[in-house]
Amino acid sequence: MKLDLRSAYNLIRIREGDEWKTAFITPTGHYEYLVMPYGLANAPSVFQDFIHEVLREFLHRCVLVYIDDILIYSRSLAEHRQHVAEVLGRLREFQLFLKAEKCSFHQPSVQFLGYNISSGGIQMDEGKITAVRDWPAAATVKELQRFLGFANFYRRFISNYSSIADPLTNLLRNKPKSLLWSPAAEGAFNTLKRAFTTAPFLIHPDPDKPFVVDVDASTTGVGAVLSQQQGNPSRLHPCAFFSHKLNLAERNYDIGNRGLLAIKLALEEWRHWLEGARHPFLVLTDHKNLEYLRAAKRLNPRQARWALFFTRFEFSISYRPGSKNTKADALSRMFAPEESPETPEPILPADLIVSPITWSQETLPPANASTNTPPGCPPGSQYITQARRTSLIHTAHTSLGTAHPGINETLSLLRDCFWWPSMAADVRRYVQGCEECAMAKTPRQLPSGKLLPLPVPNRPWSHLGVDFITDLPNSRTHTCIFVIVDRFSKACRLLPLKGLSTPSTAARPAPAETDSRLLPIRRPCLSTRAEGLAVNQGHPTMSPQPQAEPQVHWAIHHPEAEPDEDAAEPPLPLLLDDGTAYGVKEILDSRHRGGRLEYLVDWEGYGPEERSWVPRDDVLDPDLLTSFHATHPHRPAPRGRGRPPRRRGPRPSGAGREEGVASAALTVWTMQEDDGMLGKGRIFPF
Numbered sequence: 001m002k003l004d005l006r007s008a009y010n011l012i013r014i015r016e017g018d019e020w021k022t023a024f025i026t027p028t029g030h031y032e033y034l035v036m037p038y039g040l041a042n043a044p045s046v047f048q049d050f051i052h053e054v055l056r057e058f059l060h061r062c063v064l065v066y067i068d069d070i071l072i073y074s075r076s077l078a079e080h081r082q083h084v085a086e087v088l089g090r091l092r093e094f095q096l097f098l099k100a101e102k103c104s105f106h107q108p109s110v111q112f113l114g115y116n117i118s119s120g121g122i123q124m125d126e127g128k129i130t131a132v133r134d135w136p137a138a139a140t141v142k143e144l145q146r147f148l149g150f151a152n153f154y155r156r157f158i159s160n161y162s163s164i165a166d167p168l169t170n171l172l173r174n175k176p177k178s179l180l181w182s183p184a185a186e187g188a189f190n191t192l193k194r195a196f197t198t199a200p201f202l203i204h205p206d207p208d209k210p211f212v213v214d215v216d217a218s219t220t221g222v223g224a225v226l227s228q229q230q231g232n233p234s235r236l237h238p239c240a241f242f243s244h245k246l247n248l249a250e251r252n253y254d255i256g257n258r259g260l261l262a263i264k265l266a267l268e269e270w271r272h273w274l275e276g277a278r279h280p281f282l283v284l285t286d287h288k289n290l291e292y293l294r295a296a297k298r299l300n301p302r303q304a305r306w307a308l309f310f311t312r313f314e315f316s317i318s319y320r321p322g323s324k325n326t327k328a329d330a331l332s333r334m335f336a337p338e339e340s341p342e343t344p345e346p347i348l349p350a351d352l353i354v355s356p357i358t359w360s361q362e363t364l365p366p367a368n369a370s371t372n373t374p375p376g377c378p379p380g381s382q383y384i385t386q387a388r389r390t391s392l393i394h395t396a397h398t399s400l401g402t403a404h405p406g407i408n409e410t411l412s413l414l415r416d417c418f419w420w421p422s423m424a425a426d427v428r429r430y431v432q433g434c435e436e437c438a439m440a441k442t443p444r445q446l447p448s449g450k451l452l453p454l455p456v457p458n459r460p461w462s463h464l465g466v467d468f469i470t471d472l473p474n475s476r477t478h479t480c481i482f483v484i485v486d487r488f489s490k491a492c493r494l495l496p497l498k499g500l501s502t503p504s505t506a507a508r509p510a511p512a513e514t515d516s517r518l519l520p521i522r523r524p525c526l527s528t529r530a531e532g533l534a535v536n537q538g539h540p541t542m543s544p545q546p547q548a549e550p551q552v553h554w555a556i557h558h559p560e561a562e563p564d565e566d567a568a569e570p571p572l573p574l575l576l577d578d579g580t581a582y583g584v585k586e587i588l589d590s591r592h593r594g595g596r597l598e599y600l601v602d603w604e605g606y607g608p609e610e611r612s613w614v615p616r617d618d619v620l621d622p623d624l625l626t627s628f629h630a631t632h633p634h635r636p637a638p639r640g641r642g643r644p645p646r647r648r649g650p651r652p653s654g655a656g657r658e659e660g661v662a663s664a665a666l667t668v669w670t671m672q673e674d675d676g677m678l679g680k681g682r683i684f685p686f
Contacts, residue, residue, distance in 0.1 A: 002110045004102035008068035009043055012036040054094050058087060071112050121203040124157055132196040137189060141179050151192055158195045162245040163221045164188055203230055203237045210279035215266050216286060217258035221245045224266035242269045259287040264306045267313055280314045288319040381419040393430045407431045457488035470500055587628040590635045597638055
């Protein structure tokens with residue numbers, strides 16, 4: 001039974017206060033709607049929601065509603081009469097009225113929304129089939145779009161619809177302004193018209209019975225058929241057809257992935273029937289390897305995503321040869337394009353390869369006919385004038401037959417037939433300046449080292465930069481300047497040198513002109529020169545006797561210069577930053593002596609008898625001075641600002657250390673080659 005409401009939209013009252021939104025002006029005056037008119041954007045959805053609320057208890061039990069069209073279905077005539085009475089009573093309750101001329105009562109089949117619906121299934125409307133049969137061939141783009149739009153509405157009845165309509169849809173690609181009708185399009189148009197007249201009868205899916213999904217894939221598309229066993233005797237009848245035209249990326253799939261794609265698209269299309277079905281359904285395919293999909297151990301990312309989607313369904317895959325899988329096979333292959341062998345086009349035209357060879361034969365002899373050949377030209381070689389040398393080198397180096405060879409190869413190619421005096425220099429200059437070679441070829445130089453930032457100093461004279469200024473005019477026998485710059489305060493010290501010696505021996509400043517306090521103990525020194533810092537290694541026994549010439553190595557690691565651990569007496573105590581060895585235990589007192597400030601130091605690891613007075617410049621740790629003067633505010637304290645430069649440790653008292661006092665120690669930081677970092681240097685006596 002089919003019902004049609006009269007003036008459906010006009011049955012809805014517009015909310016009071018919103019009538020002005022529907023106002024319109026006519027020659028007779030200004031008007032506003034009191035009920036919902038036709039044409040408003042939200043009118044269909046508002047009325048659909050209203051009619052659903054009215055018939056909510058009957059929906060999908062015995063009633064289907066689409067806006068103002070109502071379909072009532074039942075299993076028997078008695079049940080149908082009861083359903084009709086209940087629906088009509090509900091419509092009377094809400095004062096909804098029907099058009100009697102558009103209503104059909106107690107009919108075995110009705111026309112509803114363009115379909116012929118009966119107890120057996122669904123068919124296309126006969127009136128629509130007649131219209132398609134008499135449809136003329138499209139002459140414009142709009143006419144073709146109108147035909148395809150009408151045909152798409154009934155594509156569920158036509159197997160392999162996307163492949164059949166492919167020549168027609170290709171005509172609309174890139175939004176053409178005119179229609180280029182072709183024989184392929186004419187054949188597709190006639191095939192679609194015949195398919196409309198021979199469309200199958202689709203049965204109603206029954207949720208209480210298991211489904212069967214037939215899938216197949218070809219090089220142009222995939223197809224699927226949803227079927228169920230119904231009737232007596234029981235036979236498979238189609239419930240729906242599905243087809244999909246493969247895009248360019250999907251056509252590159254192998255046969256296994258195309259078959260898997262057919263299953264995935266079919267399950268997406270009929271998800272409302274298959275997901276959560278009461279019975280597991282069966283998938284039939286002509287690709288036997290798909291039977292082992294659930295047991296596969298290794299899947300690519302695409303297959304893994306699809307396998308995760310398949311977990312939402314309960315089904316099994318069964319193999320059926322393509323000769324028996326005719327329905328789905330026809331869906332995917334019905335309109336496959338005919339493959340004709342094509343003659344492959346040459347990758348490169350012949351003239352691009354031959355022209356560099358014939359260029360010298362056609363161009364160079366006439367140009368050189370009036371030029372005298374120099375006497376140094378080898379026999380059998382052609383002399384090239386200055387004006388044509390660059391073009392000849394360019395042809396030999398960049399032609400397709402040579403493909404940018406190196407200097408030697410390019411020179412060898414030219415020397416076979418040509419000559420001029422500066423050929424080698426000209427070829428080298430051209431090849432080294434070739435931009436394509438510079439961008440494309442692998443560099444041969446050593447890789448760059450790591451970019452390691454310099455540490456940021458936090459106090460004066462903690463990090464130094466050293467360099468040499470050489471080859472200066474002689475001034476009192478000095479020709480070089482040793483430059484020391486504090487990276488924190490930017491303070492600079494310049495020391496005169498008598499010259500830089502060979503890398504095996506280092507020049508040192510004159511003793512009278514050198515202030516060793518400028519070189520702090522155990523602090524990084526950064527230098528851009530190596531020749532002035534390389535010295536002899538010296539004797540590895542660390543003799544306490546002073547040497548005639550100081551030899552300090554700032555760039556090379558010397559493990560032989562380590563102090564001897566088996567020495568009878570400990571080495572000279574040094575004032576270090578970390579305080580772990582040979583450090584200062586405590587500052588006990590301060591005094592002024594001889595115009596300078598001194599501190600009484602208790603050394604770490606030595607007894608009270610080793611305490612000594614140390615000049616203020618020899619105390620390297622500012623925290624020791626700060627702590628001492630905070631505890632003893634009335635004792636003599638330094639004046640001024642800045643940090644004193646670091647130097648060697650104090651000279652201990654006692655006859656047993658007389659010889660050791662004569663030897664001063666200097667610690668520097670070296671550049672280790674293995675990790676590229678500044679590392680601890682070694683002590684060299686002088």
